[in-house]
Amino acid sequence: MAKAGMPDDRDVAAGRGPLDRPPSLVDKLAQRLQADIRAGRYPPGSRLPAEQTMCALYRVSRATVREAVGRLKHDGLVASRQGAGAFIAESGLPAVFRLDIADFSDAQEIRNIVELLIAVEAAASEHAARRRTAGDLEIIRARLEAMQTAIDRNEPGVDEDLTFHRSIIEATHNPFFCDLSDFLDQRVRRFIRTARANSARFLGLTQAVQGEHQAIFAAIASGDGPGARAAAERHLLNAAARLELYLER
Amino acid sequence: MAKAGMPDDRDVAAGRGPLDRPPSLVDKLAQRLQADIRAGRYPPGSRLPAEQTMCALYRVSRATVREAVGRLKHDGLVASRQGAGAFIAESGLPAVFRLDIADFSDAQEIRNIVELLIAVEAAASEHAARRRTAGDLEIIRARLEAMQTAIDRNEPGVDEDLTFHRSIIEATHNPFFCDLSDFLDQRVRRFIRTARANSARFLGLTQAVQGEHQAIFAAIASGDGPGARAAAERHLLNAAARLELYLER
DNA sequence: GAAAAAAAACTTGCCAGACAAGCGGACAAG
């Protein structure tokens, strides 16, 4: 199944994976435009030069300009109107946060992500305890029971674990918590799953883990914000400690 | 100063602002490709069809395909190698987190952002207390003193406030905390500044605020993690309360 | 027959030119 020419594990380990290509023209132009905007050469609200003007200015074709500007547009830094031009955002700042995970195999990078994840989920648990509706609580309880069922059947239950946590985050009714937690969680789990097949040892369900979950649920049910935070933090730190065992080989 | 033809407040309030344009071909194609990838029609690690193939498949020109694919590339969802093709990321997930702030003037949106900001900065303060080097502490102390100087001179000192907080975040030595905190902080401050000129009343320096800063510094200096978190949380909640006074008109 | 070298076939990166759709200001008519 291994394709010829594909970089194998040895290559990646030696840092010869997807080798660093010289940045493309689009890359350089987009970066330069972004720098010019940040430096104030193109003030917020003003119009960017016309595409053809930029072609002459930067000595590239219109396609290149369009792709570079399209990138900024995608980041919410500029907005274009057909016939009128492309305008710098009023804020002068990109509307989207770019969290680039440069190296997925770097242990320190994973630690940093996990640290942020813990901060977000712990705070979310506290807010969930204070704001959860009766309906939220019912959903969380159902997820908790689904997990218990998985445990009793000796199933891995990774999905049940994920949805349980998700239901808590959603009880914050703060979409930013949901989105960020989703993003981080998916990546951490993906890392663990791809790094080692039998991830159950690290993220899998045990009765001990379930006990931590029950503690979180109890605190949320009783509206105990600090308690929910503490319980969530304890649970996540334990999970991080298991992960650490693996990271250290 | 009001420009003719600009939609005034009544229009915007009635939802008659800049009307929604039909999404461009590039928008639709990029979204469709992203959906196809997420649905598994293009599995992770596999190669995307050649550009000309997609031209025929989606009935668009190559420029359009290139721009759409370039967008996915920008999000880290695909990576292309000249001569070889464009490949779906191994993770099958975008490498960047998109935090879209849909409506900058929505009070609830700002509250949600502030909530996340508090969670991040409080956790960062705790980590900073545990991990700060002697050099970090020296920088933080300098920033704190710079702020005292600003207060004594009756200056607004908004920048000094910002850099003080930044120096704490940087002491976590976790770039994700730095980047995210930066992003959120800039936007919250921008919102306040543009919403009202005399923002000093809400974010400005007073001796009371400075007292809170000193408490954070003391906890970080003594390596007291929970204390630093509590002090930071108290400080930020107070700031949020001042902000709330404004949001409620 | 097998390994090495050369050629061919694709594929992306970039470019030039073109046309339609939409915007903005000028300008004349009422």
Next chain:
DNA sequence: CTTGTCCGCTTGTCTGGCAAGTTTTTTTTC
């Protein structure tokens, strides 16, 4: 002073093409 028309400019999209890089096939050579 308003209204309608026109014209230049700008973006959105298309077509066609060349250079550079990669993969596959063929040919050559030992």
